[in-house]
Amino acid sequence: MSTTLSRTNARLQGFLLGLNGAYLGCVLLGGLLPSWPFNGLFTPAAAIALLLQDLQYALLTSVQVPYYLVWARIGALALLSLWLFYFFAED
Amino acid sequence: MAVPTVLRRVAGIFGNTLLFSLHLFFGLLLCLYLSYKVAERQFTIDALxxxxxxxxxxxxxxxxxxxxxxxxxxxxxxxxxxxxxxxxxxxxxxxxxxxxxxxxxxxxxxxxxxxxxxxxxxxxxxxxxxxxxxxxxxxxxxxxxxxxxxxxxxxxxxxxxxxxxxxxxxxxxxxxx
Structure with a gap:
């Protein structure tokens, strides 16, 4: 592995950023709603993942940043879609 | 000068590998949790x-x-x-x-x-x-x-x-x- 991220890794990291960020956002929103998505183990884990993300952001080249941000949005949308399905989809 | 540069580079590579692995681990952990929640939801509905x-x-x-x-x-x-x-x-x-x-x-x-x-x-x-x-x-x-x-x-x-x-x-x- 080099000291910068490959394009694929940049996409993966972006996706995980979106997933973790949206999850923590849902946790904050969940303060107004009953229970899920708060979880005593996974909420701190997502917060740590976001901190690691901050460190990894420095490894991105300017060419990779757009990929990273697009995949962050995809990750966030995936999490929000899952959350909406979880709460509102009828069996 | 060349040796410290190489060492710094090696340390950087290991540091980045560790960082990447840790980040991936936490990401997968969250994916597992989300999968569990969806399966739990289906299991509970099936029990009605x-x-x-x-x-x-x-x-x-x-x-x-x-x-x-x-x-x-x-x-x-x-x-x-x-x-x-x-x-x-x-x-x-x-x-x-x-x-x-x-x-x-x-x-x-x-x-x-x-x-x-x-x-x-x-x-x-x-x-x-x-x-x-x-x-x-x-x-x-x-x-x-x-x-x-x-x-x-x-x-x-x-x-x-x-x-x-x-x-x-x-x-x-x-x-x-």
Whole structure:
């Protein structure tokens, strides 16, 4: 592995950023709603993942940043879609 | 000068590899948790009797210690099920005695009865499955009130109780054991 991220890794990291960020956002929103998505183990884990993300952001080249941000949005949308399905989809 | 540069580069590569691995680990952990929540949701819906239709999840949570567990699931009743319950009462539930997704006796329900539920369920300062689920206090009060007054329906199953509250539009399933 080099000291910068490959394009694929940049996409993966972006996706995980979106997933973790949206999850923590849902946790904050969940303060107004009953229970899920708060979880005593996974909420701190997502917060740590976001901190690691901050460190990894420095490894991105300017060419990779757009990929990273697009995949962050995809990750966030995936999490929000899952959350909406979880709460509102009828069996 | 060349050796420290190489060492710094090697240290950088190991540091980045560790960082990447850790980040990936936490990301996968979250994916596993989300998959578990979706599977748990489906499992809980499959444990509801045929004919009782939920429309959305309010709360799904509990505590587990190996083979034993305690927790609760709260769903909103579908408009159709709620309407039929309000019109027909317990008669609507006569055939709702077996979980839609499981055929074993563990998932069979005793005949439906109107509330109040027997004192044993709420005598310890509330119904324990609700506290195991970390339920919101206001929602717990609404459920406990419905359990102790006429107008709702309940059925007992092995290690659990299913409560339908037409006035609140809620399905409450609790387990302890």
């Amino acid at each position: 009797p045929v004919g009782i239709e939920p429309s959305s999840v309010v709360l799904l949570s509990g505590e587990s210690g190996g083979r034993e567990g305690c927790g609760a699931a709260v769903f909103r009743l579908s408009g159709y099920t709620r309407k039929r319950l309000l019109q027909e009462g317990a008669a609507f539930l006569e055939s709702a005695r077996q979980a839609r997704g499981y055929g074993s006796s563990y998932y069979s329900y005793e005949p439906w009865q109107e509330t109040p539920v027997p004192d044993g369920f709420t005598s310890e300062g509330g119904w324990p499955p609700l506290w195991c689920a970390g339920i919101d206090a206001r929602l717990a009060i609404r459920i406990h009130t419905a359990m102790q007054a006429p107008g709702a329906f309940y059925s007992i199953k092995p290690e659990g109780l299913l409560l339908l509250i037409p006035d609140e539009g809620l399905i409450v399933s609790g387990y302890d054991g």
